[in-house]
Amino acid sequence: MQFKRIKILMLILFFLLDIFLLNWWRSGQVPQEQVTDANTNIISEMKKQKIQLPKFGTAVHYSGYVAAQHGDRHEMSLPSNIDITSGNHSTTVVAKFKQDISKKIGTNASETVLAAYSAGYRYNPVLTADKTNSDRVYSQRIEGLPVLADSGIMTFQYNKSGRLTGFTKRQLVNIEKLRDARATITEEDAIIALYRYNEIGSGDRLSKGYLSYDRTLTVNGYDIFLPVWAFEAYSGNEKYVLKINAFTGDNLSE
Structure with a gap:
C-alpha cells in the first residue's frame, strides 16, 4: 500500500510540474500578431535599403538532429x-x-x-x-x-x-535520427536574423533560402547534423553562403 501511495503521489507531482512548465512557457511567448508586425516592419526597412530579397516563405517546418x-x-x-x-x-x-x-x-x-x-x-x-x-x-x-x-x-x-x-x-x-522532429523558424525569420547580424546590408542581394542539414560536431566517429537555413548572398562582386540555425536563429555563417 505504501508503495502504491508513493507512486500516485509521484504521478500527481509530475502532472503539477507539467502544468507549471506549460504556464511558464506560455507566459514567455510573444503574441503572433506582434511577431508578424515586427517582421513586416523589418522587411520594409530592408527594402528601403535596396536589399534584394527572394520571394520567401512563412511556413513552419519540422526537423530534428541526425547522426x-x-x-x-x-x-x-x-x-x-x-x-x-x-x-x-x-x-x-x-x-x-x-x-x-x-x-x-x-x-x-x-x-x-x-x-x-x-x-x-x-x-x-x-x-x-x-x-x-x-x-x-x-x-x-x-x-x-x-x-x-x-x-x-x-x-x-x-x-x-x-x-x-x-x-x-x-x-x-x-544515418540515425537522434530525436523527434520539432518546429523550425521560418524562412522569413531566418532572413530577418541575417539582417540583425549585419550579414546583409544596403544594395546586397539574397537568394532563396533552403532548409538544409549541416555538421555541428563529431562524437565517437559520428558527425552530428542540425537543420539550418542556407542562402547565397551577393554583395558587390563578392558572394558567399550564409547560414542560420533553424532551431535557435543563431548565426552560423563563416
Whole structure:
C-alpha cells in the first residue's frame, strides 16, 4: 500500500510540474500578431535599403538532429568508364572520365546523373552558386533535406567547353535520427536574423533560402547534423553562403 501511495503521489507531482512548465512557457511567448508586425516592419526597412530579397516563405517546418558516418569509397555506387585518383583518401572518390562526356548535366540524363540520383543526391543551387567556376554540386539528402557539409556532396567538374570531365564524391552512411522532429523558424525569420547580424546590408542581394542539414560536431566517429537555413548572398562582386540555425536563429555563417 505504501508503495502504491508513493507512486500516485509521484504521478500527481509530475502532472503539477507539467502544468507549471506549460504556464511558464506560455507566459514567455510573444503574441503572433506582434511577431508578424515586427517582421513586416523589418522587411520594409530592408527594402528601403535596396536589399534584394527572394520571394520567401512563412511556413513552419519540422526537423530534428541526425547522426551519420563517412562512407568508404570502395562501397560507393559509381559509374563505369572512370579513372579513380583518390590516393589514400578512403572516404573520397576523385574520378576522371576515360573519354569526354558529350552530355551536360541538366539536359539529357547521363549515367553520371543517374549515379547521383540513385545514391540520394540532388542538385544544390546554393552550393553551386557559391562556386567560382563551372562546377555543379549535388547534395545527399537526409530526411528530405540537402546536406551542406563536404562529407555528403558530389561535385561535377567541366572543361572550358562545358563538357563533363570528372567528379569528386563523398557519402554519408549509417544515418540515425537522434530525436523527434520539432518546429523550425521560418524562412522569413531566418532572413530577418541575417539582417540583425549585419550579414546583409544596403544594395546586397539574397537568394532563396533552403532548409538544409549541416555538421555541428563529431562524437565517437559520428558527425552530428542540425537543420539550418542556407542562402547565397551577393554583395558587390563578392558572394558567399550564409547560414542560420533553424532551431535557435543563431548565426552560423563563416
